[in-house]
Amino acid sequence: MESSAASAPIISGRLDTDLIRRTLRVMIISRTLEAKLSSLYKAGKIVGGVYLGTGQEAFSASLGCCLNQEKDIFAPLIRDQAGRTGFGEPLIEATRTYLGSALGPMRGRDGNIHRGRPAERRPAMISHLGTSVSLVAGMLIARRMKGELAEVVGATCVGDGATSTGAFHEGLNLAAVEKLPIVVLVADNQFAYSTPRERQFACENLVDRARGYGVTGREVDATNLFECLAVVHEAVKAARAGEGPQMVVGKLLRLCGHGEHDDASYVAPELKDSKLGRDCLEIGIQQVVDEGLATSDEVDLWKSEAAEEVQEAVANAQTDPAPDPYQDDWQAFSSKGINS
Amino acid sequence: MESSAASAPIISGRLDTDLIRRTLRVMIISRTLEAKLSSLYKAGKIVGGVYLGTGQEAFSASLGCCLNQEKDIFAPLIRDQAGRTGFGEPLIEATRTYLGSALGPMRGRDGNIHRGRPAERRPAMISHLGTSVSLVAGMLIARRMKGELAEVVGATCVGDGATSTGAFHEGLNLAAVEKLPIVVLVADNQFAYSTPRERQFACENLVDRARGYGVTGREVDATNLFECLAVVHEAVKAARAGEGPQMVVGKLLRLCGHGEHDDASYVAPELKDSKLGRDCLEIGIQQVVDEGLATSDEVDLWKSEAAEEVQEAVANAQTDPAPDPYQDDWQAFSSKGINS
Amino acid sequence: MSATYIDAIHQAQRELLAERDDVFLYGQDIGGFGGAFKATKGLLEEFPGRVMDSPISEDAMVGMAIGAAISGMRPIVEMQFADFSSIAFNQIANHAGTHYYRTGIPVPITVRLPCGGTPGSGPFHSQMVETLYAHYPGIIVATPATVSDAYHLLKESVEIDDPVVFCEHKFLYRWLKTSEIDPEPLPLGMARITRPGKHATVVTYSAMVHEAVRAADRLAKEGWEIEVVDLRSVKPLDMDTVIASVARTGRLLALGEGFPWGGVTAEVVSRVVAEGFHLLDAPPLRLNSKDTPIPYHPDLWAAHRPTPESILEKLRELLNL
Amino acid sequence: MSATYIDAIHQAQRELLAERDDVFLYGQDIGGFGGAFKATKGLLEEFPGRVMDSPISEDAMVGMAIGAAISGMRPIVEMQFADFSSIAFNQIANHAGTHYYRTGIPVPITVRLPCGGTPGSGPFHSQMVETLYAHYPGIIVATPATVSDAYHLLKESVEIDDPVVFCEHKFLYRWLKTSEIDPEPLPLGMARITRPGKHATVVTYSAMVHEAVRAADRLAKEGWEIEVVDLRSVKPLDMDTVIASVARTGRLLALGEGFPWGGVTAEVVSRVVAEGFHLLDAPPLRLNSKDTPIPYHPDLWAAHRPTPESILEKLRELLNL
């Protein structure tokens, strides 16, 4: 277990300005998109639910941005809009999936955060928490068998609550036995829906679990962009270097409801006012500006660019055709001639 | 994590001669019974399979003998004949269940190690590994709700392999959240069936998992009776004293096949010759005699008494009626008038 | 005062907690938060220590409940969505379901499962699971369609000594209201003639009862009198009521919201033809959801499950056979 | 040279490993040990790195296989006993089964499940699980009854792009032998007339095919000619062959070793009455195991599942209707 406290992260031996700037931009885009999704939900334009990652962007984006979009695998969970954007998921995939467009990656068959393009190494999560860990392990094992594992990292994210699932345990243990280059981010955001961590686990810190799996554990103040980048980058690098599974536990607070239907009134004001409750986006902007990696004007520009990109992604998805039940082939099998 | 190495265990502030003598006797009875079950299997008198705890008696018996038969809960697993005997399970329950007697606790409906009397706080395991942990947690929670938890301990045993199950993880985590007086023994006998520990988990030592659950972990050389008794007793005492869940990892080697159909030829000779491969029964006898807690003659007497008891339990069970399919009510429901 | 289906479930749990010391509730977010669907709202405050938030551990939740149940308690476990009970499947089917037969000790647990589709819920928050559990020995499967049944069947389920899987339909939670809880409930195990008729029988359960009635109402305008039988529980299955109805009408449509392969509708049809073949004037038909995962988009979802329109169409087919 | 059913499974896996680079095997104790039933004996030595021992983690085993399958591999997962696949149920039904419909990417995994009862195996080492998986969309369920089918269907299962649950019957492993693997296999999805007849049809699968043939042989002495149809896979279900047989005989007994509520026999009967009601001269009957856990004692076990005697009795009932 290691914990880094960096003012400006020294990455690959130097201050990687591009990475930091890109990560902050991704955070801004994610925050902007999610605010829009929330309004669409509240306006009744999105059915089902909307699940945001407000306050978790630094942690999630750090992972998405530290991965190699051409080779790596990224299996996000509920609160990983930032990581998805960082890993290259086009915004239109989010808006199309939320709006049920026939042209989105899920073609209206699945919705909201349950989206991905597995062929582009972006699995589409099922709801059952913890299942992505063994999935990513299998994607890595396939590459190992095909001799294509060199330089590849598989990453996935879970919440504090998801660590209580048998699937998480079995998956991480399997990955450890196989010594796979997997990075598992645990966003310990103090709650699973309304359930506080004391009702979820009894260890002091979830990073204490790493050792029991034979996995390298790291802990990070996930409200701190620079620290997130430094630690996540380190973990990804270690996995890529063949050091086996890496677990990174980020400490933070979910700054939104579980979904947009939830006002999260169960979150104590003291917690919101605590260090955990700080907004990683504000901190990140401050850090970047303070270190002179971008000017306030640049940040403002990024914000307005983000607003435009989001607007476009929403507008485009809104003009898409809806899926047509008469056109759907209603086939759960890819094999031709298999009728059930 | 603590590890005790005792020559003679000082228990409750004094050397508890009775407990040590009783535990050794239980080990002898268990070894004798199991040898007989093996012959019955090989003679074709027992169908299905026979699963022994050879080499694990010190660890298992220590638990059974440290528990309070009047109040505690004991949910054994595959290799816990010794623990069962120590906790008061009559030998006839073993022989009747193995022989499928209509008079046994399972009435021929279930067999071999799948036996118990839940009403006497001895649950009857299902095969699916790991399930007993949450079960015992529930039995303890019931007592807490009824105000009957004082001085009660719930104990269960698993193997190294069973720690890989989601059920084990979820159950232990739940027990830890509830701070229950549960004792979980993990018999790390180097194999799960034929699978060596390197293919089962990647941590150096399973006791490393305790901390991640917020559970007290202890490790013990499980070939050493005195050490087993000291450490298990300590764990049971801590649980009883309200210190929450306790995990004890015993290091040993399974000195038999997975079942009596298995010659265990996959166990390397070096392992058998190593410290792990020592026979806890021989060591236990030596310890007890050396410390003057019993004479060799007494031990021999215990052996011949064990042979008689076992003989009787087998003979009685063999004259029992078999279950009659025409008499079985074939009812999976206790409720009258519920027909499916 | 009018009560919704979810009110009935809330009220039943409240009364159970008040009336019986041995009842407690366990589930994710059911404490202070009152549950994802507010079925336990306020109950923690009213019954401190008896409404417990669980970790996200469905297997252990049910394992724990089994342990408590064989120790004299009557736990009610809430799954956040029925779909997540797949994680508890082993504990329900292999542990709870086998316990009485194996040991002679019954397991009085009730597992509440918010089932069924609503628009936009998608493949993992919409499933019907009655078939999954009814297939396995030793598990009672209640499937209330009305507010009164939600109330009475839940109370009865908790009184029953055997494991009960209680399949609540989410679509009915807030939509379905009654002005008065039926003071004379039918016992679990008895079906109800929801709507009498004489030309054909629709045997169904849960939310589909209401869709069947809608279809029947439309056909009534054309002079067809369709009888709708609400099974109320799919295990046990009240064949007496079903057969008596088929005897009156000569025609059977078995209707369900579950996946089509196997399941309630197949069981109903198979029993009817085995026991009452001579009563049938036409081949008995079935209508289920489609054999794909449940889609997210409301238009796809509406076409995936039976609707008044598709039921009507199937009934016309049946009446013309 | 004669081959047993387990030999056929072994041989199929060996050839698959030899013929296809993308096949690998994963399961508990399947490496050096060769598996609990020796279905993979020697394969690790012959194909190093492609036969992997797994931890006792059925959920993760299947999750891992899904990940490998969507990355271009064709894993075969061995469950030590079908009964333990309950732990993998969520991954099989909710992950593998939904993947193609949701994402357009198929999941070519094969999950080998040693199913069915043998004397003394008890409630948790004897289960039939075909109904569990067939109920869920997107999963093919193969149920071979013969040595040749065990071989050919396994090879075909691995070639299929969709998830296949391969239900092997443990009772057949060593008891069933053939002198030659059929050189002209039927494809998966087609049923076989195992024994032609004209007075009644028994539709069945897996080990029950042989019990049905035994019952039919006895009835032949009394002049009754019973046709036995082997479904070979229960999903897809070859209704053409079934209906054609019922058309010839006019009488149907659906026979299975699974639990009675729902399942294969209910599905078969329901489809036959929906599609071929007019062909039936008598009510179609079903025979399944009893609705309790599977008992340990051989005498109880023998009475729990259908036997040639109980099949005979049921057939007599059918012939007299």
Ligand SMILES: Cc1ncc(C[n+]2csc(CCOP(=O)(O)OP(=O)(O)O)c2C)c(N)n1
């Ligand atoms: C197996 C399972 N059980 C229950 C749920 C319902 N559920 C969805 S999200 C959630 C809370 C997750 O909490 P956590 O893992 O901490 O992630 P967070 O929402 O805080 O990001 C729950 C209980 C689920 N998706 N899967």
Ligand SMILES: Cc1ncc(C[n+]2csc(CCOP(=O)(O)OP(=O)(O)O)c2C)c(N)n1
């Ligand atoms: C969930 C589950 N999967 C597989 C099995 C089959 N099985 C029975 S015992 C066993 C090995 C258990 O190993 P371990 O836990 O180390 O206990 P040991 O036999 O060494 O005492 C296996 C794989 C099972 N009983 N349950």
Ligand SMILES: [Mg+2]
């Ligand atoms: Mg959380």
Ligand SMILES: [Mg+2]
């Ligand atoms: Mg072991």
